[in-house]
Amino acid sequence: MHALSARLKVQKGNFSLDVEVNFLKGITGIFGPSGSGKTTLMHLISGLENPDEGHIEIDDSLILDTSKNWNLKSRKRKIGYVFQEGRLFPHMTVQKNLLFGSVYADNDQQIIHFDEVVDLLEIRELLEKRPKSLSGGEKQRVAIGRALLSAPKLLLMDEPFSSLDVALRRQIIPYLIRINKKLGMPMLVVSHDLPDLLSLTQELFLLRNGSVEGHGNYFDLIQSEKSLDIMRGAGLMNVIPFKVELHDVENGLTHLINRDASHEIHVERELINDCCKVGDELNVSLRPEDIAITLNEISDISIRNQLKGKITKIIKKENRTYCLVDVGFLLIVSITQASQQKMNLDVGTEVYCLFKSMALQINL
């Protein structure tokens, strides 16, 4: 069953949006460059804008059907909307902001209690403060809490990372994952920042010029040239799920092992900040530019991670060459065309992918 299915058409001046989307439970990322229609799509789903033609169902209940003249108002759609800038009411304390929507929701519809939200988002010490005195990340957490307490069936998040400093950006991610795990609530997260989005989910919708250019798992998407082209400009990223195997305290390294235990990679322990126990699962991200390709294993080199694999696809874009290498899981590697020609790389070539432990980023 789809958590949300929608068919929407709208014309706004020169811009037209025409999409058909089906979202599963869990977190779905909506990615597209600026002006691709992401926010319009969110507005149409939440009822802040009306389509020329459309049909929306959430959990199999009808929200909108223009052919039947059926259009539930925004306030009745039970969709939590976390706006880019938070939009906390400046004349209310954090506590009053959080409780704003709960008076309009029946008690038996509440999915989460006030205290649970406060603990989950770690905002207890903020309750008496005004939004003005909160940091960007705090505002965002309060906005998420406020949306959750209005008893939504679906949570929309518009660019949750963009109002935050680079250093704070990813701090919001564990909260979102926690909410999703705890409540099983479908979440749509809009972003024009691919690495940020990928650290949250690999289930993506690609939007360009008002239409859906691809949807599905990120690793399936990068194999299509058209999808790759859309994502390329935003910073491609390898996101790999791993499990903590052991902490090698003596050498300052943590050993991570991938899901089917076929490959082991090493990560410097300090990167993990002592936050993971053996057995914990985590996502590691790695930029395609930070991976080098060699034809043979190199023994006298400081780089610890050398994964053997086979090239499954080569995509040339301008002066870059993207190689998809199957090392037990897929890695996307970006090299120059000159290197590719010099090394005579082709589909089927056996290679080693090299990357420094430092190049790995841990997403919790």
Next chain:
Amino acid sequence: MNELLNFSEDELLAIGLSFRVAFWCAVFILPPSVFLSWCLARKQFRGKSIVEGFLNLPLVLPPVATGFILLLLLGTNGLIGKYLNEWFGIKLAFSFYAAVIASMVVSFPLAIRAIRLSIEMVDPGYEEAAKTLGANSLQTFIRVTLPLALPGIISGFVLAFARSLGEFGATIIFAGNISGETQTIPLALFNEIQVPGHETAAFRLLLVAVVFSFAAMSFSEILVKKLHHRK
């Protein structure tokens, strides 16, 4: 100096009356101007410019003309006044209520201007957020728009109050110049100036008018600054 504070009974009557008229004018004007300001700030409808022009008319129309129009409409033999008199026995012209109504009409555009501006300065994004949280239009207005626009609304109230204190032309035509009933500060001042030798009395009223108008305008300015600051 003593002479300047030695108010006569009539003068005290006029000052008291002025404040009563101004107060009721500002009170009655507030609900319709908040509603109309919200419509003008947030809604798009056909003929909006015509409505705006009509509402602003008293701002440029000579107050005497406004008073005359009121007399034609609400006077005992007026278009509406006739029926008010025949059916309900209500005679508005040349009464305390006439002074309040005359003040209301001339203050209306000022109040709307201040309140509309303050509502326009409320980010509609907050209203959108309230709607996604389940609030209907009225709830959104009361819980979000109104408190955020509050400094402007108080400023509108104060402006209407101040404008009413200074109202002369429409009042003298529609309400007359009846001591203790419709004779407000400007009308009393007008009387005193007419009479030779009453310069001190005129000066006393002048001082009162200047002090209170200045206080009201400063208060209104402070509120406008607060509104900008909040944003």
